[in-house]
Amino acid sequence: MxxxxxxxxxxxxxxxxxxxxxxxxxxxxxxxxxxxxxxxxxxxxxxxxxxxxxxxxxRVGGEILKGFAPHRHLAPLWSLDKAQNIEQLRTWHERVVRLIDDYNAKNPSNPLPKPGYALELKFDGLTLNLTYTDGKLVQASTRGNGAVGEGILAQVKTIRSVPLDIPFTDGTIEVQGEGIMNLSVLEKYNQTAAVPLKNARNAAAGALRNLNPKVTAERRLTAYFYNVGYSDGVSFQDHKDMMDFLRENRFKVNPYIFYFQSFDDVMEQLADIEAKRASLDYLIDGAVMKLTDMRTREILGYTDKFPRWAVAYKFEAEETTTVLESVVWNVGRTGKVTPLARVEPVELAGVTVQNCTLNNVGDIERKNLKYALGTRVFIRRSNDVIPEILGKVTEENDGEEIQYPEQCPSCGFPLEQRGAHLFCNNKSGCKPQIIARISHFASRDAMDIETFSDKTAIQLHEELGVKEPADLYTLEFDSLVKLERFGEKKAQNLLDALEASKGRDLAAFLYALGIPNTGKSTTKMLADHYRDLSRIMEADAEELVELPDVGGIVAESIAGYFADPFNQASIERMLSLGVQAKAPEAPAVISSDSFFSGKTVVLTGTLHLLTRDEATEKLEALGAKVTGSVSKKTDLLIAGEKAGSKLAKAKQLGISVLEDEEEFVRLLNEG
Missing domain, CATH: 1.10.287.610 (Helix hairpin bin)
Structure with missing residues (x-):
């Protein structure tokens, strides 16, 4: 060809x-x-x-939708040239420096200043162009083809962050920004939506270009503004001057704007933005670098499509499409049967993706994936977790059907659907449940049984008939030494580790039980509050829901777990075999007037200078209350590396955030 x-x-x-x-x-x-x-x-x-x-x-843009009145922009809305890597970014920078040097050589009496740089986030939403005349919002439009867009004034008026009038009343201006849907808003919207939205970018674009403004309003969009494209009656000396003007006129300007005189400093900041990308509550697909001086921009001018004084740096994609090849069903320790998607291998965010989460049957239905086998689907990967499928590329039921199992794929027991999930109720006879339950019980954060592994759990189940954690405490030396790969030393080490685990505290024991919908912070809170296993087992959901960080679902899970005769019998058996589930000692408060005293604190992300447990212990000793979830009652969030949704929620609620781990440790030591 x-x-x-x-x-x-x-x-x-x-x-x-x-x-x-x-x-x-x-x-x-x-x-x-x-x-x-x-x-x-x-x-x-x-x-x-x-x-x-x-x-x-x-050409710069697309076509005009029928049904929207066309709007001719007072000044063109330019696209940006793109740099896919650092080398291309340096090429752009070298070209800028050369153009400035050439101009200065020809105009020595009035030279341009050395280039300064503004670095902004590149939002993944829909470009907005707002027209204000004498302080009033008179029109709003999409980019369209760069010269003519679609008038969407009624839709944009539903965005509460867009001012309907501004203090500047001396003529007409056009302001550009990006309409977006916050990821937390998207998540909440999809929890009740009859048809879930595939991603935040499509959600924002679809809302702003919907002929019914009520649809736009339901999606609770926001917008960030970053440029004045046309103005009469006002001019700017540099980019910072323009941003100050936008803020003064009540436009929402994103706080992530950085100014530099050195190109190398820009490179360092780019790496930092990319590292923090996953913690943001909105989608970005890169960053935009602009020269700050307005006179330099005017002289450098434009190509046919791009300004010469700006460039977009594209990050590695977090979303892509691939083909859904098959679905397998896995059984977890609670009996929940979860679908796992096998997809055509595709490169995404630096790794080859072959598996994607599908969550549950309800998720498959909501995302219109029931007839999606063999079709192309959107996938997204963030925070280094297994990617998830967002939805089908097309809306048609044009693929093969995903068959929901009626019997457990492991033991053949009839499945029960509870809510959006399928469950196997064969607790004592379903191998994956048994293995997972025993392995979790023995894990480091639970009973911390040394030398124990998944292979050990499988071997003990298959060869010695261990079916529940209580069975571990009946193991005998003579039986263990007969096992393959078990010598006298290994057998004795396991028995010694089991004996030592009997003295673990109540919080560790509760976590080891694997109560559905509870984690370490919740089980520790239960131990600290009740300080007695029998009191916890007797608590009903109405009592539990009054505790910190316990909602209705968690309260029902805890009460339901301890009401189950199978679980009651297992716990009683372990206690009779010497497990103590020790109540915790009341924490000794070292200081009541430390920086942390009286504060409700949440820890998130990875800490490197101390463990999460060490940090919790030190905080509580300094009079803080450590909880597991962010709410309006939270006073401070300690954010380690790769902090995710908790950090985004804290910023949304205006909660104080400490992201410097060295400063955190200093404050602990001062206390």
Whole structure:
């Protein structure tokens, strides 16, 4: 296939993707895949010297939707040139420096200043262009093709962060920004939505381009503003001056704006932004670098499509599309049967993805995935966790059906559906449940039985008939030494570790039981509050829900667990075999006037200078109350590396955040 034929094929595909992405808000492929095809087309055009008239490289935007009144922008809305890596960013910078040096050589009496840089986040939403005349919002529009957009004033008025009037009343201005949906808002919306939204970008674009403003309002969008594209009656000396003007006029300006005189400092900040990307409560797909001086911008000017004084740096994609090949069903320690998707291998965020989470039957139904086998789906990966499937690329039921199991895939026991989940109730006869329950019981954060592993659990179950944690305390030396890979030393070490575990405290024992919907912080809170196992076992849901960080679901889980005769018998048996489940000692408060005294504190992310347990112990000794979830009652969040949703929620609620671990340790030591 010659170059022209390749270009015609690429142009047809790209224009089709553009139509679905910009006009119908139905993307068929990921941005990463699109960018690769677009870059290939540019290379072919440069190599051949041929540019076909319908090439997407020759235009800025998309088509106007019928049903919206067209709006001609007072000044063009430019696209940005893209840098896919640091080398391309340096190439852009070298070109800027060369253009400035060339101008100064020709105009020595009035030279341009040395380049200064503004670095901003590149939001993944829908571009907005707002028109204000004499202080009043008179029009709002999409980017459209850069010259003409779609009038969406009624829709934009539903965004509460958009001012309807501003203090500046001396003429007409056009302000550009990005309409977005916060990830926390999207998550809450999808919990009750009849049709869940696939991702925050599509949610924002679809809401702003919906002919019914009520739909827009329901999605609770927000917007950040970053440019004044047209103005009469006001001018700016530099970018900071413009941002101050926007803030003074009640526009929402994102706090992540950085100013530098050194290009190398920009590179360092870029790495920091990318590292913190997953902790943000909104989608970004890169950062934008701009020269700060307005006179320099004016003189450097524009190419046919891009300003020469700005560039977008694209991060590694967190979303892409791939083919859903099959679904397997796995049984967990609580009996929950969970679907796991096998997908066509695809590169995403630096790793090869082959498995994706599907959560439960309800998740499959809500995301229109019931008939999705063999079709293309959107996947997203963040925070180094297993990627999740967001939904099908198309809305049609054009794939093979995902069959829900009626019997347990491991033991064949009939499954029960409770809410959105399937459960196997064969607790004493389902091998994956038994193995997982025993392994969890023996784990480090639970009973901490040294030398124990999943392989040990499997071997003890298969060869010695261990079916529940209580059985571990009946093991005998003569039986263990007969096992394969068990010598006298290993057998005795295991028996010694089991004996030592009998003295673990109440919080560790409660966590080891594996009560559904509870983690370490909840079981520790229960131990600290009741200080007696029998009192916890007798507590009902109404009593439990009054405790800190215990909602209705968790309260029902705890009460239901201890009401189960199977669990009661297992606990009584362990106690009769010497397990003590010691009540915790009341923490000795070292200081009542420390920085942390009286504060409700939440820990999140990875700490490197001390463990989470050590941090909790020190905080409580200094008079703090450590809880597991962020709420309006939280006074302080300690955020370690790769902090995620808790950090985003804390910032949303305006809670104080301490992200410097060395400062955290200093404050602990001072106390």
């Amino acid at each position: 010659n170059a022209k034929d390749q270009m015609e094929k690429l142009i047809a595909e790209l224009n089709n993707y553009n139509y679905h992405y910009y006009t119908l808000d139905e993307p068929l492929i990921s941005d990463k895949e699109y960018d690769a095809m677009y870059d290939r087309l540019i290379s072919l055009e440069q190599e051949s010297g041929i540019v076909l008239p319908d090439s997407p490289t020759q």
